[in-house]
Amino acid sequence: xxxxxxxxxxxxxxxxxxxxxxxxxxxxxxxxxxxxxxxxxxxxxxxxxxxxxxxxxxxxxxxxxxxxxxxxxxxxxxxxxxxxxxxxxxxxxxxxxxxxxxxxxxxxxxxxxxxxxxxxxxxxxxxxxxxxxxxxxxxxxxxxxxxxxxxxxxxxxxxxxxxxxxxxxxxxxxxxxxxxxxxxxxxxxxxxxxxxxxxxxxxxxxxxxxxxxxxxxxxxxxxxxxxxxxxxxxxxxxxxxxxxxxxxxxxxxxxxxxxxxx
Amino acid sequence: xxxxxxxxxxxxxxxxxxxxxxxxxxxxxxxxxxxxxxxxxxxxxxxxxxxxxxxxxxxxxxxxxxxxxxxxxxxxxxxxxxxxxxxxxxxxxxxxxxxxxxxxxxxxxxxxxxxxxxxxxxxxxxxxxxxxxxxxxxxxxxxxxxxxxxxxxxxxxxxxxxxxxxxxxxxxxxxxxxxxxxxxxxxxxxxxxxxxxxxxxxxxxxxxxxxxxxxxxxxxxxxxxxxxxxxxxxxxxxxxxxxxxxxxxxxxxxxxxxxxxxxxxxxxxxxxxxxxxxxxxxxxxxxxxxxxxxxxxxxxxxxxxxxxxxxxxxxxxxxxxxxxxxxxxxxxxxxxxxxxxxxxxxxxxxxxxxxxxxxxxxxxxxxxxxxxxxxxxxxxxxxxxxxxxxxxxxxxxxxxxxxxxxxxxxxxxxxxxxxxxxxxxxxxxxxxxxxxxxxxxxxxxxxxxxxxxxxxxxxxxxxxxxxxxxxxxxxxxxxxxxxxxxxxxxxxxxxxxxxxxxxxxxxxxxxxxxxxxxxxxxxxxxxxxxxxxxxxxxxxxxxxxxxxxxxxxxxxxxxxxxxxxxxxxxxxxxxxxxxxxxxxxxxxxxxxxxxxxxxxxxxxxxxxxxxxxxxxxxxxx
Numbered sequence: 031x032x033x034x035x036x037x038x039x040x041x042x043x044x045x046x047x048x049x050x051x052x053x054x055x056x057x058x059x060x061x062x063x064x065x066x067x068x069x070x071x072x073x074x075x076x077x078x079x080x081x082x083x084x085x086x087x088x089x090x091x092x093x094x095x096x097x098x099x100x101x102x103x104x105x106x107x108x109x110x111x112x113x114x115x116x117x118x119x120x121x122x123x124x125x126x127x128x129x130x131x132x133x134x135x136x137x138x139x140x141x142x143x144x145x146x147x148x149x150x151x152x153x154x155x156x157x158x159x160x161x162x163x164x165x166x167x168x169x170x171x172x173x174x175x176x177x178x179x180x181x182x183x184x185x186x187x188x189x190x191x192x193x194x195x196x197x198x199x200x201x202x203x204x205x206x207x208x209x210x211x212x213x214x215x216x217x218x219x220x221x222x223x224x225x226x227x228x229x230x231x232x233x234x235x236x237x238x239x240x241x242x243x244x245x246x247x248x249x250x251x252x253x254x255x256x257x258x259x260x261x262x263x264x265x266x267x268x269x270x271x272x273x274x275x276x277x278x279x280x281x282x283x284x285x286x287x288x289x290x291x292x
Numbered sequence: 293x294x295x296x297x298x299x300x301x302x303x304x305x306x307x308x309x310x311x312x313x314x315x316x317x318x319x320x321x322x323x324x325x326x327x328x329x330x331x332x333x334x335x336x337x338x339x340x341x342x343x344x345x346x347x348x349x350x351x352x353x354x355x356x357x358x359x360x361x362x363x364x365x366x367x368x369x370x371x372x373x374x375x376x377x378x379x380x381x382x383x384x385x386x387x388x389x390x391x392x393x394x395x396x397x398x399x400x401x402x403x404x405x406x407x408x409x410x411x412x413x414x415x416x417x418x419x420x421x422x423x424x425x426x427x428x429x430x431x432x433x434x435x436x437x438x439x440x441x442x443x444x445x446x447x448x449x450x451x452x453x454x455x456x457x458x459x460x461x462x463x464x465x466x467x468x469x470x471x472x473x474x475x476x477x478x479x480x481x482x483x484x485x486x487x488x489x490x491x492x493x494x495x496x497x498x499x500x501x502x503x504x505x506x507x508x509x510x511x512x513x514x515x516x517x518x519x520x521x522x523x524x525x526x527x528x529x530x531x532x533x534x535x536x537x538x539x540x541x542x543x544x545x546x547x548x549x550x551x552x553x554x555x556x557x558x559x560x561x562x563x564x565x566x567x568x569x570x571x572x573x574x575x576x577x578x579x580x581x582x583x584x585x586x587x588x589x590x591x592x593x594x595x596x597x598x599x600x601x602x603x604x605x606x607x608x609x610x611x612x613x614x615x616x617x618x619x620x621x622x623x624x625x626x627x628x629x630x631x632x633x634x635x636x637x638x639x640x641x642x643x644x645x646x647x648x649x650x651x652x653x654x655x656x657x658x659x660x661x662x663x664x665x666x667x668x669x670x671x672x673x674x675x676x677x678x679x680x681x682x683x684x685x686x687x688x689x690x691x692x693x694x695x696x697x698x699x700x701x702x703x704x705x706x707x708x709x710x711x712x713x714x715x716x717x718x719x720x721x722x723x724x725x726x727x728x729x730x731x732x733x734x735x736x737x738x739x740x741x742x743x744x745x746x747x748x749x750x751x752x753x754x755x756x757x758x759x760x761x762x763x764x765x766x767x768x769x770x771x772x773x774x775x776x777x778x779x780x781x782x783x784x785x786x787x788x789x790x791x792x793x794x795x796x797x798x799x800x801x802x803x804x805x806x807x808x809x810x811x812x813x814x815x816x817x818x819x820x821x822x823x824x825x826x827x828x829x830x831x832x833x834x835x836x837x838x839x840x841x842x843x844x845x846x847x848x849x850x851x852x853x854x855x856x857x858x859x860x861x862x863x864x865x866x867x868x869x870x871x872x873x874x875x876x877x878x879x880x881x882x883x884x885x886x887x888x889x890x891x892x893x894x895x896x897x898x899x900x901x902x903x904x905x906x907x908x909x910x911x912x913x
Contacts, residue, residue, distance in 0.1 A: 045588035053595050087580060114583025115576065117628070137586035137621050139594035139614065219638065219677070 032078040036060045037147065040070040040096070041085040041112070046136070050083060053140045054147065067091035071099065079107050081151050086113040086120055097129045108154035110146055112136055121227035122289050125184030125244060131157075132184070133244070145239040153185055153208040174203040177270055181290035183227070183246035188270070189290065191283070196252060200274040201233070201243050206266050209233060209241045215262050217254045217275065224249060224278060226286050231275055247286050249278035299503075299511035306502045310495055318491040325483045333437060333476050334424055341423075341441040341469045344376065348467075352443075355454045361387050361394075374436055374470040378443070381465060426473065435473040442466050513541040520548060529556040550737055575627035582624055590617040616653065622681040627881065638889075641680045643709055643843050643909070644669045650687035651707075654695070662702030663695050670710040674911045676843050682885040683909075689878045690847040690905050697851025697903060706848040714842050714908070716834040720765040722746065722818060726811045727786030727793060733810055735760065735787075740771060748808065749787045752776045758787060761820070765834060768827030778822055784808050795819055802828040841911040842891075846904055853899040862895060 036059040039050045047063035054061045062077065064070035066088055082100075086093035093111055100109070111124035114136040124133035131153050134146045159172040176182050181189045186205050190198045206212060216232040224230045230245035255274050258265045265273035280286065344367065351359045360378075368376040368389020377388040383398045425438045443464045450459040457464055516533055523531040529552055533545040597610040651665060658665055687707075694705045725733040725746050735747035738760050745760035760771040776782060784793040795809040800821035809819045812833070821828040854862065863883035886893045891909035 043584040043587070046584060046591075049588050049591035049595070053591055056595065056599075113580075114587070115580040117576070136583040137588075137590040137617065139590050139618070140598055141594060143591065222638065 032076065035062055035077045035079050037081050037083060038062050038064065038070060038073060038077075038079045038107075039083045040064045040067060040088070041083075042066055042088050043085070046085070050143065053143055057144060059147075067096040067099070070096065071103075074100075074103075074105055074107075081147060081154060082107050082109045083147070084109055084111055086111055086124065087115055094123065094127055097127050101128050108150055108157070110134060110150050112138075118225055118227045121244065122183070125186060125227065126289050126291065130184065132186070141239060145235075145241060148239070149205075149208045149241060152210065153204060156204060156207055157185075173207050174270070176202060179292070180270065181246060181287060181292060183244060183290055186244050187230075187246040189246040190274075191280075191287075192277075195279070196277055197247055197249065197280050197283070198274045199230070199246055199276050199278060200269055201231075201265065203269045205241070205243070206233075206269055209235055211236055212241075212262055212266060215258060215265065215275070217259060218251050220251045220254060222251050223281070224251060224276075226289070243275075246290060247278060247280050248282050249280040251276050251278055253277040297511075298514060299506045302506045302510065303499065303503045306506075307495070307499045310498050310502075314491045314495055318487050321487050322484050325487075326480050329476050329479055329483075330426075333471070333473065334439075337437055337439045337469065337471055338423065340471075341439045341467060344469065345441050345443065345467050353448055353452050355452070355456065357387075364389050365391070372471060374472045376470075377468045379466045379468065381461070381463065386465070435477055436470045437473050438468060438470045440466050440468050509539075510541070513537075513545065517541070517545060517548060520545075520552075524552055524555070529559060547737075575624075579624045579628055582620075586617060586620055586624070590614065590621070593617060619653070619681065619684070623685060626682055626685065626885065638677045638679050640675045641678050641683070642673065642675055643678075643683070643845060644671070644673055646678075646680055646684050647687055647707055647709060647845065650684045650691065653684075653688055654691055657692070658695055658705070661695055661698065661700060663698050664702075664704045665691070666704055666706045668706065668708045673709055673711055673843055674841065676909050676911055678889055678909065679885075683889070686882045686885050686907065687845070687847070689882045690907075693878065693905075694847055694849035694851060694903070697849050697853070699851065703850045706846070708846045708848070710844055711911070712842050712844045712908070714840050716765050716831070720834055722763045722765055722812060722831075724813050725763075725818070726813060727789065728791045728811075729786065729789045730811075731786050731788035731791075733786065734763070738771075740769065745771065746810070747787055748793055749785045749790070750775050750782060751785065752782045759784075765818070765831055766827065766829050768825055770824070772824050775824075778805055782806070782822075784822070800826060800828050802826055842908040843911060845907045845909075847907075848902065848904045850902040853901055853903055854895070854897040855899055859895065859897065863893070 037050075037054055039047045039061060040063075041047050041050075042065055044063075044065065047065070051061040051063055062073055062079070064073055067084075067090055070082070070084070084093050084096055088096075091099065093113070097109060100107070106129070108131040109129050110132045111120075111127070111130050112134045113120050113124070121133055121135070124130050132146055132150045134143065138146075156172045160175075176188050179190065181191070182202065183189070185202055185208075187199060187201050190200075192198060212233045213236050214234045216234070218224060218230055224245040224247075226246065226248045227244055229242045231243045233241040233243060235241065254276055258273055258275060265275070267273065348360055348363060351363070364376045364378070364387045367373065373389070375389050375393075377385050377390075377393060379398065380386050385393045385396050385398065388394050423440050425440075426435055427438065428435050443466065445457055445459070445461045445464050449457045449464060450461075513536075520531055520533045531552065532549050535542055535545045535549065593610055593613040597607060597614050600607045600610055647667065647669065651667070655665075691705060691707070698705070721743055723734070727733060733746050733748065734744050736744045738745045738747060740760060740762045743763045746763055747758055747760050749756060749758055755776060757773055757775065759773050759775050762768075762770050785791060786793060793808045793810055795807045798807045798809075798819070799805065800807055800823065803821060803823055803826050805821050805823035805826060807819050808822055809817050811817055812831070816831065816833040818829060818831045820830070863879050883893055886907055886909070889909050891907060893908075894906045895903060896906070897903040
C-alpha cells in the first residue's frame, strides 16, 4: 500500500517548490517536492497524491510531456499546471490537456495558490465520484455535465455557438461546485475584448477567495447577463441556460474551437 | 551602344529622317538646276545656228564657196564652238570648220543625221527639241551639244542664176553646229557640290540641335531617374530626384519621389514593428526568467502577510511588498500584452487615487533624491474607465523619469490633474476641402503625418508654386515650401481653376496676417492664418458641435530637460536619454498604455529648464 500524500510540486526552481511547500504545509497539507519530471515520476511510484502541481517549462520532460507520461502509466491524479511563461497558448493547452484540471500563472500569492489548490482538490474528488457514480449501482450525479453542443474549455467554462454568429459563454457546474458557492461575480464590460484562455470574470466565494474564470472563446463582449449580475445565485442554479455570463462576438471561432471539447 | 541609350536612339532616328528628306530635296534640286542650265545653252545654240544660217544665205545664193568656207572656218575656230559643218543632200560634208572633214561622206546613222532619218522616209521638218543632241565623242573628252539646222529650198534658191537646186527639192542640206559643254558641265558640277554641301551642313546643324535637345529634355532626366533608382535600390531612401519641369518626365520624377517617401515611411513602420517584435521576444524571455523569482517573493510575502495579521507595523510593510510584487507581475504581463498589443482590463476608476497610489510607491526614492512632490489634484475629477494598474504604471514611469531628470541635487515634481474639454483643434481631420468653384483641394498624393494634405497654389509676381497644409484642424506644421514672405501681392489660389482662396478684407485675429478660406461640404467654411507658425484656424461648424471631456494630468519637473533632437523619437522603444541607466522601454510602454486607452501623451521640454508630460484620457471611453 502506497503512502498517501496531499500534494506533489514539480518545478526546476527550488524557491518556487519551497514556497509552495511552506504555504501548503501551513494549511496542514502534506507536500512533496521534485526538481524535475523523472524525479516526480519516481516519487509517484512511492506515494499516492491527491493533487500534482507541475511547471510547464522544465528541462528533460516538459509539463505536457509529463502529463502524457502520467496518462501512459495510468496515473489519474488531477494536475494543476503552472508557468511563468503565461502565453495564451500555454494557458489553453494547460486547461485542455488530458489530466490537467486547472492552470495558475506565475507569480501568484499564497491566497491565489490556495484557492486553486482547494478548488482543484474538490474538482478531482467530484470527478472521481462522478466516475464511480456512473457505475450501475450508483446514486445521484455529483455534478451536471455540459449539455450537448456546448464547447468546453477544460473543466472551467463553456461556449455555445448561436445562429447569428454570436456565442454565449458561461461557467461549468463542476467549476462552481468545486468553488463551493459563489457570492458575487466580477464581470468585464460590454465592448471589451476577451481572449481565449485569459481571465474573463472573477467569482468570489463566501470565504473571500477569488476564482478566476478563464475565457473559452476570444471575442468582444456584446452583452453581460443582467440576471446573473443582479442575482449571482442564478448562475449556480442554472449554469448552462439562464445563468450564462456573456454574449460575445467571437473574433476567431474556427481556430479557438479546435481547442475546446464538445 | 545604340541599344542601351534612349537618347542616342532618338537622335539617330531624327537624323535618319532628316537625311532622307534633305537627300530627296537635294536630288530634285540638282535635277532642276541641270535642266535649266541645259535649256539656256540650247536656246543660245539655236540662236547661233539660225544666225549663222541667215548670215551665210547671201553667199549661198551667190554660190561663193570660198567665202562660205572662210566664214565657217573663222567662226568655227572660236573657242566656244567645236565645229561647224554643212552637209548636202547626199550626206557629203561640203563645208566644215575642220578642213579635213570636207568631202567626207556620212551615213544616215551619223549623229547629225539619224534624227531625221530615223524612219525610212526622211522628215521634212523637225521639232525644236529634235534639232538637239548631246553626245560625247571621246570617252574622256567633254560632252558636246550638236544642233542641226536644215537648209530649206526657197524660191530664191531655185531661181538663182546657178540653177543648182531644182524647185522640187525640199531640203537642200543641213547646217550642223557642235558646241562643247565644258563650261556648262563645270557649272553643273559646282552647283551639285554647293547643294550637297548645303544639305550636309543643314543636316549636321539639325543633328547637333536635336542631339542637344534630346540630351537636355530626355537623356538627363532619364539619367537622373536611373541614378535615383539605383540609389533607392541600394537602400538610400532619402535620395530625391530634382524636379525641374512639369512635363511627363517631371511628373515621373515627382511620382518617383512620392513613391520613395512612401517606401521610407513603410520602412520606418516596418522598423518600428520590427523593434516591437524584438521587444516582444525579449519581454517573453524576460517574463519567464523574472516570474520565477517573483513567485518566490510573492508567495513568501503573501504568506507572511497572512500570518502577520494583528501586527500593523509589519503587516503594512508586507502589504507594500505584496502589492508591489503584484504590480511587477502586471508590468511583466503588460510587457507581453504590449508585444501582443492586446486591450487593457478597464474598470471605472478615479485618476487621483491612482496618482496617489503611484506616489506612495516611489515616495522613498524621491525623498532620497531630495525631490519634493507637489500635487494639485482636481477633486471634482470625473471617473474614467481605465486599467488602473497600467495607468499607475504610466504615472510611476513619468515620476521616476522626472526624478532622474532632476538628479541628486534636488528639485520639484508637480503633478496636476484637471478635467478639460478639448475642442476639435488637433483632434479633427479635414477630409474634404473645396474652392469657390468646388474643386477638390485635398491632394492624396501628398501626405502630412500620413494624412492627405490640402493643396493651394501661391503666386507673387512671377514666382509660383504649391503649398500643402496639414489637414488636422488647428495644426501648424504646414508644408509651405518656398512660399515668399507674406505681404502685398501674395495670392493663394485653387491649383485647378486659380480661383482665389484669400478671404478678402479679413485678417488673422492673432497676428493680423492675411487669411485663407475654403469650404468643407455641408460643414461650412474653414479659415486660417497664412503666416508660417501662427496656426490660427476657425471652423465654426466643428467648434460648436465638438467638445470632448478629458481628464488631463501634467507631470512637471524642473530637471535637465530633453534635447530637441531626442523629442521626435522619445516614445520609440529603445530610446533613452539616461545612457547606460535606462532600457529605453519605459516611455514606449507608457505610450502604448495611453494609446490603448484612446488617450494622448505629449511632451514639452526645454533643455536646462524642465520637462512637462501631458496625458489626456477621454472620459467617455
